[in-house]
Amino acid sequence: MTPHAQAAPQVLIHDPTLRDGHHAVRHQLDRDQLRAYAAAADAAGIPVVEVGHGNGLGASSLQIGRAKLTDPEMLTTVREALTRSRMGVFMAPGWGTGDDLRAAVALGADVVRIAAHCTEADVTERHLGIVRELGAEAHGVLLMSHMATPAQLAKQCALLASFGAQAVGIFDSAGHYLPADVTTRITAIVAAVDVPVIFHGHNNLGMAVANSVAALQAGAAIIDGTARGFGAGAGNTQLEVLVAVLDRMGYTTGIDLRRLLAAADVAHEHLMPAPPIIDSVSLVSGLAGVFSGFKTPVLATASREGVDPVDLFFALGERQVVAGQEDLIGTVARQLAASAREAR
Known part of the structure; x- marks a missing residue:
């Protein structure tokens, strides 16, 4: 590198294909499906592979859907398939409990996301504390974030950070945002916290990749995406497209694009009846x-x-x-x- 050259900006990719994707198949992924995709994602060098019921730890129920496998069965299967990638889990207080967190970390969860509705960060304090005590990496995330103003989201994310979250951010759970919406919100959050900021997009308006780029340009450091966009409705930010776009823009993800494309093919062939579309x-x-x-x-x-x-x-x-x-x-x-x- 020449004295005047600058290092490529880095972005951490978080892959919830095996958690958020569950919504698209009524939470019915089996061991072979989990193992096949986890191994392919690991080979591609995806930093974090998240697994679980679509609504997170402890959420399997008649009301929102019984999963084919228990939480321990899902976590054990994926943990065994990962040699380089860290394993992530997701939990919303009210569905999951402290005991669920302890079991998940004991089974090898490295990154734990505690989620709350966008104006209710206060419910995460106890569980973020538990995650920190257990020695896992604690993230705090706000769901349905379009329902709050940039100032409200900044305040709520500051609360998450004060509770011990080592990264905080927002989910566009309804796929409602346009890039300008993301820019104003991420800018406000980045100014309010001293930890990495997360953005998780959905593709209902066809804006998920553009919104993710807007988030990065506004200062976000962790971006979510799923293989082939596997997720509910129109799906999530399509991971392999996102990584290809970021590569063109000069960002570095540490992911092998060719192997990521192979992982996306595994997801297409083994996880979903058909890729999500914007119907x-x-x-x-x-x-x-x-x-x-x-x-x-x-x-x-x-x-x-x-x-x-x-x-x-x-x-x-x-x-x-x-x-x-x-x-x-x-x-x-x-x-x-x-x-x-x-x-x-």
Whole structure:
């Protein structure tokens, strides 16, 4: 390197294919599927491979979906397949517990994300403390972040950092953002904290890669992406596209692109019936600001109650529903059906 040359800016890639992708297949990935993708991701040099039920540790339930495997079975399978990559897990207080965290770290989880609704960071304090005590890397993340202003998100992320989070950030859980939305939010968060900032995108409006680039340019240091965009609805930021774009832009990820493409092929062939697409319902979910994981239950409920899923998504968006409130889908659908009957 010449005296005037600058090192390429670095970005840490976090891969939740085996966690967020679970939403797309009703949390039914089996051991062979987990093992195949984890081994391919490890060979590509992906820094962090996250695994678990789509809603995180302790979330397997009748309400939001029973997973094919238990948390310990999933973690053990992936841990055995990783030789270089660190293993990540995700937990939202209320679904998971301190005992779930202790079990996950004992089974080899290196990075633990504690998640909260975008205005409720205070619920993470105890669990972030547990993660730090256990010696794992603690991240604090805010879900459905489009529901809060940049100033609110900055304040909430500062709280997460004060509770011990070693990285903090936001999830565009509904795929609602445009790049300018991301820029204002990440800029505010970076100014408020002294730890790395995370961005996790969804692709409902086709903006996930552009939003991820906007996040990096605004100062984020950790970006999430899944193979082939594997995830609920229109899917997540497509990992192999993201890494290729970052390479063109001069960022360094430490990931072998050719092997990453091979890992994406493994995901396509072994994990998903078909790659996610931006269909009409996914697009409306993003416009309405509704969690992407609601797509399947919204379609089923709309069909059962005889209402338009587009109307149902917009009605759910007006009520600002969040993950965990799946029971409201039926309630709102019945209200729409009753209103339609009265209007006849």
